[in-house]
Amino acid sequence: MDSKIENIMHQDSNGEITYNGHTFYILYPNSGKSIEELLGYTAILIHAVHSAFASFTIQRLRSYKDAKMYLKPIYFINPSIDSGGYINSLIDGSIFNVNQLNSIIPNIEEILIRTHQLKNTESATYEASIITKFLTLAYTRGRKQVDPIPYQFSGINYSYAGISCNFEHSEEQKVFSILDKAEKDGLIQGEFYDKTHYCNKCNHGALNYRSVCPKCSSSDSLTQDIVHHFPCGNVGPISDFQNEFDDNLNCPKCNKVLRHIGVDYDKPSVLHICRKCDHKFQDFDVKAKCLNCEFDNELEELIEKSIKRYTITNKGENATVFGYLPANREIEEIPGTIRYSLFSNLVSLEIERVRVVGSKNNLAMIYLHNTTELVTKIGEDRRRVLTKEVVNIIKKFLRPYDLITYKNPSLMVLTLYDISIENASLLLEEIVDLLKKLLTDNIKGYNVLIDSRIQPIDIHTTYKTQISELTVGFD
Amino acid sequence: MEKFFDEYLNFIVWLTPNRFLRIFWFFVIFELCRYVILDFFLLSLSRITRYLNRHKYEEARERFLFEQPFVSVIIPGKNEGKHIFKLVKSLQAQTYKNFETIVVDDGSDDDTPIIGRSMQRAGLISMFLRNDLRGGKASAANLALRFAKGKYIVHLDADCSFDYDAIEQILLPFYMDDRVGAVGGNVMVRNYKESLVTTLQALEYYDTISVGRVISSYLGIYRVISGAFGAFRSDVMDKIKGWDIGPGLDGDITVKVRKAGYSVKFAQKAVCLTSAPNTFRKLAKQRMRWDKSLVRFRMRKHKDVFYPNQAFNWSNFLSFFENILYGFVLNFKWIFYLIDMLYNHFSQVQFIILTNFVLYVLMNYFKFLVFSLFRERKNAPISYFLIYIPCMVIYFGYFLRLVRLFAHTKELLFKASYDDPWNPLKTSKHAKEMGL
Ligand SMILES: [Zn+2]
Ligand SMILES: [Zn+2]
Ligand SMILES: [Zn+2]
Numbered sequence: 001m002d003s004k005i006e007n008i009m010h011q012d013s014n015g016e017i018t019y020n021g022h023t024f025y026i027l028y029p030n031s032g033k034s035i036e037e038l039l040g041y042t043a044i045l046i047h048a049v050h051s052a053f054a055s056f057t058i059q060r061l062r063s064y065k066d067a068k069m070y071l072k073p074i075y076f077i078n079p080s081i082d083s084g085g086y087i088n089s090l091i092d093g094s095i096f097n098v099n100q101l102n103s104i105i106p107n108i109e110e111i112l113i114r115t116h117q118l119k120n121t122e123s124a125t126y127e128a129s130i131i132t133k134f135l136t137l138a139y140t141r142g143r144k145q146v147d148p149i150p151y152q153f154s155g156i157n158y159s160y161a162g163i164s165c166n167f168e169h170s171e172e173q174k175v176f177s178i179l180d181k182a183e184k185d186g187l188i189q190g191e192f193y194d195k196t197h198y199c200n201k202c203n204h205g206a207l208n209y210r211s212v213c214p215k216c217s218s219s220d221s222l223t224q225d226i227v228h229h230f231p232c233g234n235v236g237p238i239s240d241f242q243n244e245f246d247d248n249l250n251c252p253k254c255n256k257v258l259r260h261i262g263v264d265y266d267k268p269s270v271l272h273i274c275r276k277c278d279h280k281f282q283d284f285d286v287k288a289k290c291l292n293c294e295f296d297n298e299l300e301e302l303i304e305k306s307i308k309r310y311t312i313t314n315k316g317e318n319a320t321v322f323g324y325l326p327a328n329r330e331i332e333e334i335p336g337t338i339r340y341s342l343f344s345n346l347v348s349l350e351i352e353r354v355r356v357v358g359s360k361n362n363l364a365m366i367y368l369h370n371t372t373e374l375v376t377k378i379g380e381d382r383r384r385v386l387t388k389e390v391v392n393i394i395k396k397f398l399r400p401y402d403l404i405t406y407k408n409p410s411l412m413v414l415t416l417y418d419i420s421i422e423n424a425s426l427l428l429e430e431i432v433d434l435l436k437k438l439l440t441d442n443i444k445g446y447n448v449l450i451d452s453r454i455q456p457i458d459i460h461t462t463y464k465t466q467i468s469e470l471t472v473g474f475d
Numbered sequence: 476m477e478k479f480f481d482e483y484l485n486f487i488v489w490l491t492p493n494r495f496l497r498i499f500w501f502f503v504i505f506e507l508c509r510y511v512i513l514d515f516f517l518l519s520l521s522r523i524t525r526y527l528n529r530h531k532y533e534e535a536r537e538r539f540l541f542e543q544p545f546v547s548v549i550i551p552g553k554n555e556g557k558h559i560f561k562l563v564k565s566l567q568a569q570t571y572k573n574f575e576t577i578v579v580d581d582g583s584d585d586d587t588p589i590i591g592r593s594m595q596r597a598g599l600i601s602m603f604l605r606n607d608l609r610g611g612k613a614s615a616a617n618l619a620l621r622f623a624k625g626k627y628i629v630h631l632d633a634d635c636s637f638d639y640d641a642i643e644q645i646l647l648p649f650y651m652d653d654r655v656g657a658v659g660g661n662v663m664v665r666n667y668k669e670s671l672v673t674t675l676q677a678l679e680y681y682d683t684i685s686v687g688r689v690i691s692s693y694l695g696i697y698r699v700i701s702g703a704f705g706a707f708r709s710d711v712m713d714k715i716k717g718w719d720i721g722p723g724l725d726g727d728i729t730v731k732v733r734k735a736g737y738s739v740k741f742a743q744k745a746v747c748l749t750s751a752p753n754t755f756r757k758l759a760k761q762r763m764r765w766d767k768s769l770v771r772f773r774m775r776k777h778k779d780v781f782y783p784n785q786a787f788n789w790s791n792f793l794s795f796f797e798n799i800l801y802g803f804v805l806n807f808k809w810i811f812y813l814i815d816m817l818y819n820h821f822s823q824v825q826f827i828i829l830t831n832f833v834l835y836v837l838m839n840y841f842k843f844l845v846f847s848l849f850r851e852r853k854n855a856p857i858s859y860f861l862i863y864i865p866c867m868v869i870y871f872g873y874f875l876r877l878v879r880l881f882a883h884t885k886e887l888l889f890k891a892s893y894d895d896p897w898n899p900l901k902t903s904k905h906a907k908e909m910g911l
Contacts, residue, residue: 214596226606226618231905233613233720235606236621253716264905268582268606268614280622282605283592 016041019101022108026077026098029053035061039068043108048076048083048094055087059165062090062137065370070133070162071115071140073108086151089161092141114140119322125409126375130166131182135320137162138312148193148307155292157196157205158307169292173203176305187316190308197288197302204292207302211284217296218276221284225267229258237271334384336391336404340413343405347415348463361457362416362424363466366432367474368439369449371410377446386442390435397431411474413467421456428454486826498820498827501812502834511842514690518849521693528651535650539643542650546574546642547625547709551615553580555633556587563599565636571643574629575601577619582609611898612702613718620717628712632703635749636665638852644745645706656711656737657729658745659697660704661685663854665748672758674863675870676751677855678843685743686846692741696794699726700739704747711737720902723768730777733791746852759878766882769798771890807883809876835868 015026022042029050038044048054054076062070076094093104118136138146148158155169163175182188198205210219224237234253241249241258249258258265273280288297354361375383391404404414416424432452439448453470496503548566559578566576578600580587591603604618620628627646648658667677691697702725715731718724729739752758816827843864847857
């Protein structure tokens with residue numbers, strides 16, 4: 001059997017394996033490869049002897065922006081320990097050595113087939129891109145239901161495959177708003193799974209619940225029974241009744257020996273004595289100390305959240321395969337722009353109009369790369385403000401009757417009417433330069449990448465053909 | 476009717492002073508002399524003494540205010556949660572501020588634990604202790620006492636409210652005399668308008684209870700510090716080791732303080748308002764308990780007071796003697812009077828009853844009005860009570876007497892107080908075995 005495999009398996013010293021027409025890469029710690037370099041392989045095998053490396057790596061790969069990576073079949077090879085439910089939900093399986101590759105081939109091919117069915121994995125907004133990731137990952141793995149999985153390193157105590165790995169601890173609460181949005185859009189259906197609590201100060205979920213002194217919040221205390229001696233009515237902590245010599249209880253009031261619990265004495269309650277402040281109390285306070293920021297929460301101040309398990313709806317499955325377009329409200333609402341459908345109609349009409357008189361009209365597009373990164377950096381709200389500003393700047397270069405639209409949040413299309421193509425090109429260049437400067441100045445550490453194109457409007461071709469020519473590769 | 480009046484008039488005319496004394500000897504000796512003349516004399520004397528000692532009072536007050544002793548206010552009880560908030564608010568309004576409040580919940584089966592805990596959380600009470608198993612009032616008070624840190628212990632009932640200076644007033648006697656071990660407060664009826672029975676009790680508290688205590692305190696034979704409002708020296712409480720099981724533990728603790736060699740005072744100005752039983756049935760039940768404890772504690776548990784060499788001292792002896800004479804022996808004596816009248820003056824008995832009634836009414840009016848001069852703090856206008864005074868004759872002369880007679884007989888013959896559900900069975904069983 002070994003000889004058979006060797007015939008078709010080729011492994012080179014870099015960790016590359018070719019087997020059965022698929023290419024694999026074994027990812028070791030310090031392999032020195034960037035994620036981009038891994039995009040071309042059919043599947044990745046993470047060398048999982050160091051479990052910390054393995055769980056870190058799988059989360060990095062699954063959180064990568066490109067579907068080519070995050071949907072890739074990824075396995076652990078030679079895992080030393082079980083990494084637990086959440087990490088297991090991110091990998092597609094594990095094998096002990098390369099000789100077992102054969103066993104995962106059917107699974108890989110199944111994933112590839114399902115991945116191939118996806119028509120569109122691009123998303124218009126950052127939120128949508130995360131939802132897409134969540135949906136497509138589940139779809140390509142044949143899962144209709146996504147369960148929250150308790151995960152000790154999660155900032156919100158539970159993790160969801162495909163979503164949670166995209167966030168730092170401090171941002172993990174966003175998982176909830178994204179899932180809520182997907183549920184609102186009818187893509188998934190939530191069902192109560194559990195309740196969990198978060199620190200009031202930092203939203204973190206790692207909390208140490210303990211009984212504390214209600215006065216000073218110290219958890220160091222001594223508990224004593226209260227003893228009631230019936231014949232004399234004496235009551236006090238049991239230490240009042242104890243002596244150094246034997247186990248008998250003696251009543252300090254009437255000097256009798258307490259004989260039998262329930263007959264001549266009982267223990268009606270207990271008392272706690274704080275070792276720190278000497279406060280005596282019967283009811284502990286329960287407090288939850290945050291293991292992240294050390295804030296000692298009263299139970300009432302904790303943030304309570306319901307954790308749900310989600311089932312992907314039919315609508316959700318459709319959106320998975322054909323691409324998920326969130327309601328484009330935020331695009332339409334930008335002042336100075338018009339809806340794309342209206343834009344199309346108006347430009348079509350203009351083409352008709354000038355067919356008789358002739359004119360120098362142009363159509364241009366501006367594409368901003370990695371808008372998802374932009375949103376992570378500055379948030380959806382600031383992005384909207386920034387977009388408005390961008391539109392205002394562009395309008396200054398245009399004629400009052402020029403039209404601007406966003407086909408999606410990354411792609412802007414505009415007209416430059418009554419101007420020669422040469423001048424229009426210069427104008428567009430100027431606009432792009434200004435945009436680049438604006439974005440670089442406003443967002444620290446953001447790599448601004450803008451593509452633009454312009455072409456004269458051809459009065460003999462339809463608008464449809466012209467716009468797809470213009471935006472090819474960007475739409 | 477007319478005939479009756481004619482005959483009655485004849486009876487009155489027939490009454491010479493000698494015959495009056497012969498027939499109304501009970502009234503003259505035991506009521507007029509004891510409760511009017513002697514009381515008036517002693518009240519005046521106490522007032523004069525107070526006037527002569529007024530600088531002592533001022534000095535005591537200065538010393539008290541300078542020292543600002545830490546005081547523990549303890550509030551034991553069962554199912555009193557509903558009263559605690561109001562009570563604490565009334566305590567917060569006190570002129571004296573340096574005190575802690577310890578509430579003990581003796582196995583309540585209502586919302587008391589929730590109320591107590593939340594109030595402790597809110598810092599309105601210093602300590603809330605709950606015994607899940609009920610142990611009786613004495614054990615609840617003892618538990619509070621065990622954790623009290625004050626130099627003085629003020630014991631309260633939860634359903635009371637207090638004059639703004641009540642705590643200050645109840646503590647002053649400790650500063651006037653070092654031998655004072657305990658002080659009783661002046662309890663008045665808050666719900667005097669609620670029903671006839673509460674009005675009558677208000678009158679009774681005005682009269683026998685308040686005035687009576689001024690006098691007995693003056694004579695040094697003051698017997699019962701009301702459980703509703705009393706103050707104790709902590710060191711004395713340590714010596715006598717707290718409360719023993721009741722019922723009647725208020726009287727018992729007072730006797731224990733006396734036997735330990737301390738005197739007990741009544742603070743007339745330390746006013747506390749309490750809710751009196753609002754039906755005759757409830758009142759009878761309460762009084763049965765009080766009256767039974769007279770037998771139980773004076774004549775049984777603390778009978779050593781009467782034996783020379785044991786715990787004998789004159790004021791204790793007198794206090795007990797007076798108490799037993801008036802509360803117990805004379806209670807049976809009116810039966811002799813009844814027999815005397817029925818046997819020797821049977822033909823005139825209807826006139827005697829009527830005259831007695833008139834005499835008692837007159838006496839009550841006289842006492843009420845004259846003794847009003849000795850009351851500085853009134854919680855109701857005098858005029859309100861005037862029409863109720865004739866009822867007092869029946870209330871005192873018949874109702875309370877009958878209840879007392881019944882209670883004493885029952886306790887003497889059957890030791891009934893040990894079966895009182897007021898205490899949990901587990902404790903009364905032991906008390907009975909030991910003859911406490
Ligand atoms: Zn403490
Ligand atoms: Zn004992
Ligand atoms: Zn925190």
